[in-house]
Amino acid sequence: MKFIASDFDGTLLNEKGMISERNIKAINKAQSKGIQFAAATGRSYDAAIKPLKHAGINCPIIALNGATIYDENHHLIDSIPMDRETCKKILAVSQDAHLYIEFFTSDGIYSSSREQFAEVLEDIMKSANPDVTREEVETQVNQRFQNEKIQFIDDYRKLINHNDIQIFKMLCSSLNPDNLEMVYEQLKNESDIAITSSGHINLEFNHPNAQKGMALERLAKQMNISMEDVMAMGDNLNDKSMLERAGRGVAMENAAEEILSLCNYKTKTNEEDGVAYAIEEMLEEMKQGNEPAPEKF
Known part of the structure; x- marks a missing residue:
């Protein structure tokens, strides 16, 4: 895996709307190994950036279900408005x-x-x-x-x-x-x-082209990363398009039934640091040689 994308509510955030210490450490560890990270949310950019800043995580943000994409420097790089x-x-x-x-x-x-x-x-x-x-x-x-x-x-x-x-x-x-x-x-x-x-x-x-999966695909392409090398995590129906496209789609234990049945990989709930658990599991597989390590950017 070379790129990790995580949904926000019900996935990366706990019930207090915060990113746990274990999730932060897991994301930092993945980034230190050259793996890219992005948040993908139905929230607006303004609502998404605050918990990320509080956690000290700097990353691209796919907002409004893929209607807008911001880079790690907080610049709007893509948008798809509705008719x-x-x-x-x-x-x-x-x-x-x-x-x-x-x-x-x-x-x-x-x-x-x-x-x-x-x-x-x-x-x-x-x-x-x-x-x-x-x-x-x-x-x-x-x-x-x-x-x-x-x-x-x-x-x-x-x-x-x-x-x-x-x-x-x-x-x-x-x-x-x-x-x-x-x-x-x-x-x-x-x-x-x-x-x-x-x-x-x-x-x-x-807009039909403003979906998380399509936005994630566009962002990965800009980084010259194949979707086969992307791990996506989510819990609800607005995550379906990116979980379907990612090489490794991970459903939260608290996910909707349709999402649980869609994904080959499962992790713990958002209250049990499920994002960290999924990242740690993936990194361990890479360490054991089941997955190639990415080149650092």
């Missing part, structure tokens, strides 16, 4: 189903209101922990607004029609699975939309 008519189509169907909607754009994130975001987050947190307090919800809301540039708009059509702003991803959420299924069924056969998910309460919409 505006496609965005209008998704918006209409999602609003009819009463989904909460966010637009991820070249000008930050747009939402309908801070209050609606807080209500959605409170519902999500209470579904996992019924005893969560309003103060804890507010802390999470404030953290989100510190991590990312979020603006509010009363009519999303104004945003879609703004020619100076590119739209890279739409995120639609609901605690009602029937509403999500209704939207999925209406849009699943549209050739101009890639639909994935990073959890059971959301749908994520991108």
